[in-house]
Amino acid sequence: MxxxxxxxxxxxxxxxxxxxxxxxxxxxxxxxxxxxxxxxxxxxxxxxxxxxxxxxxxxxxxxxxxxxxxxxxxAPISFHTLENLVESLLEKEKKPLLLILDQLSDARNFGAIIRTAECTGVDGIIIQKQGSAPVNGDTVKTSAGAVFNIPICKVDHIKDAVFYLQGSGIKTVAATEKTDNNIYDINFNEPVAIIMGSEDRGVNPSVLKIIDEKAKLPMYGTIESLNVSVACGAFLYEAVRQRL
Structure with a gap:
């Protein structure tokens, strides 16, 4: 630090x-x-x-x-409010691509995700005030400085953020193995927020109940889980592929 x-x-x-x-x-x-x-x-x-x-x-x-x-x-950065971020994106008539991190706790994973998010054109990252990884020196270093180039919003509760985004016309998609839906069957070429869960528990069950769609990555190995930053990269690049 x-x-x-x-x-x-x-x-x-x-x-x-x-x-x-x-x-x-x-x-x-x-x-x-x-x-x-x-x-x-x-x-x-x-x-x-x-x-x-x-x-x-x-x-x-x-x-x-x-x-x-x-x-x-x-924190070496200033945080944005979710309302201001969403309003500014909708004013620009963009198809927002947002990322919600549901209590991701590892600063290096957080930094790696920020770096990928910046490279894939993510418009903002939403984290919860309590229980999330800190924005510290490790985050800055592993993000390769990308943390200074992408808006990060802190919210009291992820569920409230999901409801707000849905009310603003932004679809919410959770990455979870608890579904039969394949990532490649989901439409990311519209306003969308992708939700990634914590390293050990995944997306909170109470959040899974209220999101619009669930999606999983196909897995062929004997280890049935990916590092969250790697999984996040796969989701974001599928969104990029569809939007090209």
């Missing part, structure tokens, strides 16, 4: 959140407590800040300074 992209110390992080800095994720020592820590928790919950509990060794690795049991990462 780049040192200029982190803040440490409870009071400093509270101030950064209140000042509306792009605080991407807060790492908290597992057994941390006290009045100031309670205030931090209240501030994070009020502002929907992504946080996780970690062993003190992780914090010591992140910074050699007196971290007081908390280290926060500051």
């Amino acid at each position: 780049e040192k200029e992209n982190q803040i440490f110390g409870i009071r400093a992080i509270i101030e950064a959140i209140n000042a509306k800095k792009e605080v991407d994720k807060v790492f908290i020592q597992k057994d941390a407590h006290g009045d100031l820590m309670s205030e931090l928790m209240k501030t994070m919950k009020k502002n929907n800040i992504n946080f996780s509990y970690v062993p003190v060794e992780k914090l010591n690795k992140l910074t050699h300074n007196n971290h007081q049991g908390v280290v926060a990462t500051i």
